[in-house]
Amino acid sequence: MRVALEGRVLSENDRVAARLREGLMESGTLSLNFIGSPGAGKTAFLEKTLELLPHDLRIALLTGDIQTENDAIRLAKYGFPVKQICTGGACHLDARMVEKHVADWPLAELDLLLIENIGNLVCPTSYDLGEDGKVVILSVAEGEDKPLKYPGIFRKAELMILTKTDLLPYVPFQLEMAKQYARAVNPLIEIVETSATTGAGFGQWLAWLASRMETKRECCDSAIAEVRKVMAC
Amino acid sequence: MHEMGVADSILQAVDKELLRYPGRRAVKVSVKIGNLAGVDRESLHFCFDSMVKGTTWEPLELDVQPAAGDELDFSALELEEI
Numbered sequence A: 001m002r003v004a005l006e007g008r009v010l011s012e013n014d015r016v017a018a019r020l021r022e023g024l025m026e027s028g029t030l031s032l033n034f035i036g037s038p039g040a041g042k043t044a045f046l047e048k049t050l051e052l053l054p055h056d057l058r059i060a061l062l063t064g065d066i067q068t069e070n071d072a073i074r075l076a077k078y079g080f081p082v083k084q085i086c087t088g089g090a091c092h093l094d095a096r097m098v099e100k101h102v103a104d105w106p107l108a109e110l111d112l113l114l115i116e117n118i119g120n121l122v123c124p125t126s127y128d129l130g131e132d133g134k135v136v137i138l139s140v141a142e143g144e145d146k147p148l149k150y151p152g153i154f155r156k157a158e159l160m161i162l163t164k165t166d167l168l169p170y171v172p173f174q175l176e177m178a179k180q181y182a183r184a185v186n187p188l189i190e191i192v193e194t195s196a197t198t199g200a201g202f203g204q205w206l207a208w209l210a211s212r213m214e215t216k217r218e219c220c221d222s223a224i225a226e227v228r229k230v231m232a233c
Numbered sequence B: 001m002h003e004m005g006v007a008d009s010i011l012q013a014v015d016k017e018l019l020r021y022p023g024r025r026a027v028k029v030s031v032k033i034g035n036l037a038g039v040d041r042e043s044l045h046f047c048f049d050s051m052v053k054g055t056t057w058e059p060l061e062l063d064v065q066p067a068a069g070d071e072l073d074f075s076a077l078e079l080e081e082i
């Protein structure tokens, strides 16, 4: 006897992610999931971002690693709440880990939730964390062919941060090829070139971030207005 | 690398479905996996087989069907009378 089996294999993760997304929608909090290889410069990128963002912005960060609190210690220096998620072996963050770690944060009071995923270009791609968008971080020391070798993440990401551009004089990296490859797998991907060391490109990245935060807030405001209108009827 | 988790999710779904068919056991579960799903088929088979071996799930087999994009969906379950 053969019966049809329906649904997604990771439906349990999707269910939790949907719950997270709903919470973040109510509060108008923008949530971004940063994915890149080990050592791509995810933490350095976030450190520079925290250094430059206004200190009254209500930000919280989660950072995932298999072991150590190192990244949380680095990110905590900027005065925003940070939590380390140690997976102990798992190669990706999942929605349940995120839900557990944000449980005692007042989400409604947050403008921005930044999540640094485990260093890995493959596995984190499959797990929805309830985020508004995925950002892929590719450093110029990794080779321009990565978008072709790991198309999944480049296809799902909204934004590609090409980082460590200060190293361009020292590594044979064809910047234009990297961008072309990324656009070949995802024609809509936006690309910003940055260096966490020199701060180059951060103006453009922060403008992107500000505009995404504004869109999210407007979206939520109009959704709330819609609900109020229905309730008033 | 996360194939263990995927295999575990598949087995949980099989267990849940079996509750609806008392007196039967599952012999084959089919899933559809796209090339962009980020799941390595061989590794998934390996994880699945090691989780099933020597347990009450035996002789359950995993059947992977090709699919488009990042699809990672269930497809069918084959049952037999115990």
Ligand SMILES: Nc1nc2c(ncn2[C@@H]2O[C@H](COP(=O)(O)OP(=O)(O)OP(=O)(O)O)[C@@H](O)[C@H]2O)c(=O)[nH]1
Binding pocket: A036, A037, A038, A039, A040, A041, A042, A043, A044, A045, A065, A071, A118, A119, A120, A163, A164, A165, A166, A167, A194, A195, A196, A197, A198
């Ligand atoms: N030259 C240069 N080095 C950088 C830049 N960003 C990061 N690095 C260096 O790259 C190394 C790795 O940076 P991290 O920020 O720890 O990378 P990560 O992606 O967070 O690494 P994991 O969390 O371990 O996966 C460190 O030695 C950084 O100092 C950059 O823009 N330019």
Ligand SMILES: [Mg+2]
Binding pocket: A042, A043, A044, A071, A116
């Ligand atoms: Mg890091």
